[in-house]
Amino acid sequence: MDRIKIIDVHEDVLANNDRAAEALRMRLHEKGTLLINLMSSPGSGKTTLLNATLDAVAGRLSVGVMEADVDSDVDAYAVQRHGARAVQLHTGGMCHLDAAMCEQGLRELGTDGLDVVFIENVGNLICPAEFDTGAARKVMILSAPEGHDKPLKYPLMFEVSDVVIVSKMDVAEHFDFSLEELERNVRARNPQARIMPLSAKTGEGMQQWVDWLLGEVAAWQG
Amino acid sequence: MHELGIVFHMIETLETVAVQNELTTIARVTLDLGEVTGILPDYLLDCWRWAADRTELLHGADLELHQIPAVTVCNACGRTYATVEHGKICPHCQSPETVLLCGNEIEIATVEGR
Structure with a gap:
């Protein structure tokens, strides 16, 4: 019988995932496809924002969407009707996407000719923040009804995001929600984050978001 | 919350x-697990x-877990403190300019096998 070996490994469990994510990011950079990881709680308006975004960039950007859900395919059909190439990923009960799942989804979607691909991540403010999917930008949505205290409760999500979209601003006045307090809470965690209050339903504030998106795609392809 | 995902990545490694x-x-297998990873040891x-x-x-x-306490350093006064007890605001000088020093590790430390 072989002797028992004790091996000092000291390897970060997510190191493999991080390497796979970095390789994916580089491949997508060469192809000129900007991958954006869109994260939020369930019901914050991810699909509504995507549909409004698709309408706003129609004819200017070709867009793909990977819908990640534990089950169902209602969201993929919804964004297809607004002109996106879409695939539905089922995570099989997992609470997030990682780089391998994302790569598999991109293969199925086919990135040829796409300027931008959105990952509509599983609705959850905790787990998706922990895993690098290979996306070049991270955008999170907080809907006004969720409250301005969320950066205090889910700090990592707010720390890792490049953009914090504050959705459903058209109904904010009916809730106990202060945009100033929210901005203060986000800034305490992430001074660089772009904060964009908007309503995908009324169109208020959408221009800033669409301009950001067009600028990021141009820079990525530059 | 994402224990199963972590386990799949551990197995891959x-x-x-x-x-x-x-x-x-x-x-x-022994695993160093930071106190503020959000991972529940039982799960x-x-x-x-x-x-x-x-x-x-x-x-x-067997999987054996070694918990790593979370420590935050304050950039304003330079002192360190226990993260879980005091959170983001420095208990020495009340500054919010603080950074997590350790406590976010999920690292395979040692492996025994043949």
Whole structure:
């Protein structure tokens, strides 16, 4: 019988995932496809924002969407009707996407000719923040009804995001929600984050978001 | 919340370690787990048992967790403090200019096998 070996490994469990994510990011950079990881709680308006975004960039950007859900395919059909190439990923009960799942989804979607691909991540403010999917930008949505205290409760999500979209601003006045307090809470965690209050339903504030998106795609392809 | 995902990544890493070190079975794994990773040790151990027993390499392997306390350093006064107890605001000088020093680790420390 072989002797028992004790091996000092000291390897970060997510190191493999991080390497796979970095390789994916580089491949997508060469192809000129900007991958954006869109994260939020369930019901914050991810699909509504995507549909409004698709309408706003129609004819200017070709867009793909990977819908990640534990089950169902209602969201993929919804964004297809607004002109996106879409695939539905089922995570099989997992609470997030990682780089391998994302790569598999991109293969199925086919990135040829796409300027931008959105990952509509599983609705959850905790787990998706922990895993690098290979996306070049991270955008999170907080809907006004969720409250301005969320950066205090889910700090990592707010720390890792490049953009914090504050959705459903058209109904904010009916809730106990202060945009100033929210901005203060986000800034305490992430001074660089772009904060964009908007309503995908009324169109208020959408221009800033669409301009950001067009600028990021141009820079990525530059 | 994402214990199962972590376990799948652990198994992937351990399969690589086994190939590199010519191991056919692993009997014990120790994991350094930071205090503020958001990972619940009981859930992680349950997920480990479920997933490890479905592989030939890790069937019956024990997982031992070593908790790493979370420590934050204050950039304003330079002092450190216990993160879980005091959070984001420095208890010495009340500054919010603080950075987590350690406590976010999920690292495979050692592997025992043959």
